[in-house]
Amino acid sequence: MLVLPSSVRDAIVERAREGHPAEICGVLGGEYDPDGRSRVRSQYPAENVAEQPRTRYRIDPEEQLVIFERLEDRGEEIVGFYHSHPRGPPRPSATDEARATWPDRSYVIVSLEPFEIGSWRWRADRSDDRTDRDDDRFERERVVTE
Known part of the structure; x- marks a missing residue:
């Protein structure tokens, strides 16, 4: 579960609308729990330096x-x-899955068309003898707004 203050949620949505048609991005700070309830206290906007920011x-x-x-x-x-x-989908894309690197962290996605806010935890197999990412996946997590 991810606890997301309405002020942080609103700031991220506003940035997403202002950044349209490009994707916006940033980091969430707060209290991290890998298996339970993480609580966001702040968001740190970052510049999107992707070659294809749309x-x-x-x-x-x-x-x-x-x-x-x-x-x-x-x-x-x-x-x-x-x-x-900016133009959906309201879930992680194949590119998001291929580039996810922070196990058990939350990845919040704001979709503008259709409008939806969702969060997923990146679950990665962390065994030492691993040679592929076949078992790595995003798991949808509940978002609670305060």
């Missing part, structure tokens, strides 16, 4: 490190990430 998102690694340092300085953990799908 259909992809990418956070510059240096900017991501700066955001992670800000989170740590504020006593927060990395809860997950967010991005928008």
Whole structure:
């Protein structure tokens, strides 16, 4: 379950609308629980540096490190990430699945057409002898707005 304050949800939706037709992205900070209830306290917008920002998102690694340092300085953990799908679908795309790298973190997606906000946890097989990603997957998680 992901607890998402309405103020954070509203800020992300506003950014998604302002960023249209490109995807927007950022990092979610707060209290992280890999198997239960994570609580978002803040969102950290990032510039989308993808080559095709209308259909992809990418956070510059240096900017991501700066955001992670800000989170740590504020006593927060990395809860997950967010991005928008300006023209749907309201779920992770094949590209989102191929590029997901943070096991057990939440990936919030704001779809503008049709309008929907959803969250998924990236579940990755973390065994040492693993040679493929066949068992890796997104699991839909419940979003509770406060």
